[in-house]
Amino acid sequence: xxxxxxxxxxxxxxxQPISGLSEPVHDAQRVFRSVLDAMSQPGKIVxxxxxxxxxxxxxxxxxxxCLSLVDHETPIWSDSAIATSGQAMSHLQFHCNxxxxxxxxxxxxxxxxxxxxxxxxxxxxxxxxxxxxLSSTVIIQVDGLSPDKDIQLTGPGIKSKRNLSVAxxxxxxxxxxxxxxxxxxxxxxxxxTTESEMVCLPRTTQVEx
Amino acid sequence: MPEVNMEIAHRQNWMRLMAHAExxxxxxxxxxxxxxxxxxxxxxxxxxxxxxxARAGGEGQRFNLGxxxxxxxxxxxxxxIMGHAYLAGRNKRQAKLAAIFDAMLQKPDCPDAFKKSxxxxxxxxxxxxxxxxxxxxxxxxxxxxxxxxxxx
Numbered sequence: 001x002x003x004x005x006x007x008x009x010x011x012x013x014x015x016q017p018i019s020g021l022s023e024p025v026h027d028a029q030r031v032f033r034s035v036l037d038a039m040s041q042p043g044k045i046v047x048x049x050x051x052x053x054x055x056x057x058x059x060x061x062x063x064x065x066c067l068s069l070v071d072h073e074t075p076i077w078s079d080s081a082i083a084t085s086g087q088a089m090s091h092l093q094f095h096c097n098x099x100x101x102x103x104x105x106x107x108x109x110x111x112x113x114x115x116x117x118x119x120x121x122x123x124x125x126x127x128x129x130x131x132x133x134l135s136s137t138v139i140i141q142v143d144g145l146s147p148d149k150d151i152q153l154t155g156p157g158i159k160s161k162r163n164l165s166v167a168x169x170x171x172x173x174x175x176x177x178x179x180x181x182x183x184x185x186x187x188x189x190x191x192x193t194t195e196s197e198m199v200c201l202p203r204t205t206q207v208e209x
Numbered sequence: 210m211p212e213v214n215m216e217i218a219h220r221q222n223w224m225r226l227m228a229h230a231e232x233x234x235x236x237x238x239x240x241x242x243x244x245x246x247x248x249x250x251x252x253x254x255x256x257x258x259x260x261x262x263a264r265a266g267g268e269g270q271r272f273n274l275g276x277x278x279x280x281x282x283x284x285x286x287x288x289x290i291m292g293h294a295y296l297a298g299r300n301k302r303q304a305k306l307a308a309i310f311d312a313m314l315q316k317p318d319c320p321d322a323f324k325k326s327x328x329x330x331x332x333x334x335x336x337x338x339x340x341x342x343x344x345x346x347x348x349x350x351x352x353x354x355x356x357x358x359x360x361x
């Protein structure tokens with residue numbers, strides 16, 4: 001108990017939150033609009049600038065999405081690189097007031113600090129046929145996004161086909177995305193982020209490798 | 210453990226005092242500072258509603274007493290100490306000053322003279338105000354007593 005009280009009272013600068021959104025209302029609306037835009041047009045690269053710095057290993061876009069969308073009702077699961085960063089954890093807890101879970105199945109939002117480590121999506125909650133909305137949304141940090149023809153996307157929100165190239169993901173990733181799409185209406189929704197951009201891949205999107 | 214509890218109790222006390230203080234008292238203390246601390250605003254002052262819950266007589270089922278307006282603010286001094294403030298009403302300036310003072314008072318080397326000069330006048334003002342309202346209540350007090358009605 002003493003340790004817990006001391007931990008709550010701790011004042012080491014390295015483990016403390018930093019400034020969140022500079023204009024909480026307007027920035028949250030702007031971020032929400034960007035995610036909506038990206039989610040409704042899968043594969044579209046949406047830029048998000050003028051964000052405050054984020055505590056490592058979170059990138060600015062990941063942090064801004066969490067601060068805008070996560071609250072006390074949506075548990076976060078994060079991979080070990082984020083979970084062991086005292087500052088990233090206290091930043092999320094302070095600004096979002098969200099519970100942290102050690103089990104990815106319980107997570108409404110899951111954070112992957114480095115896309116090259118992610119090979120499967122089966123560890124996350126895919127919801128049920130009755131409640132597909134209870135699935136996890138997985139935010140994956142990658143090195144770069146470009147509209148080159150590495151893979152082709154089709155599905156709702158895409159007129160014919162959309163090209164996408166992602167740097168810094170595991171080679172098994174696209175197979176996992178294909179398997180995820182087959183679960184429809186169940187499945188996870190993905191948001192790929194860099195320091196200044198994002199791309200969404202909802203479960204409805206089909207990937208041609 | 211008692212040591213930690215004392216620390217918390219002290220902090221609760223000054224946070225309470227600053228939340229109940231007249232805004233001018235904090236403003237005066239701020240202008241009176243020779244060296245203003247450098248700080249970063251973690252959570253800008255923001256007003257919101259909270260639900261106050263209570264139990265009748267301190268026991269029994271919890272019920273929602275009503276909503277109240279609360280303004281909160283969090284800052285961090287550049288030496289890493291965090292300060293928080295929650296106060297009734299919507300005075301954002303007071304919330305910000307209270308958060309800064311909360312952080313300053315937590316410093317291990319915070320001079321006692323500063324603590325006294327900040328908190329004592331607030332304590333005195335609050336006591337005086339309480340005293341005045343107590344006397345007003347006492348002066349207009351009416352004692353009732355009820356005759357027991359004979360039912361038999």
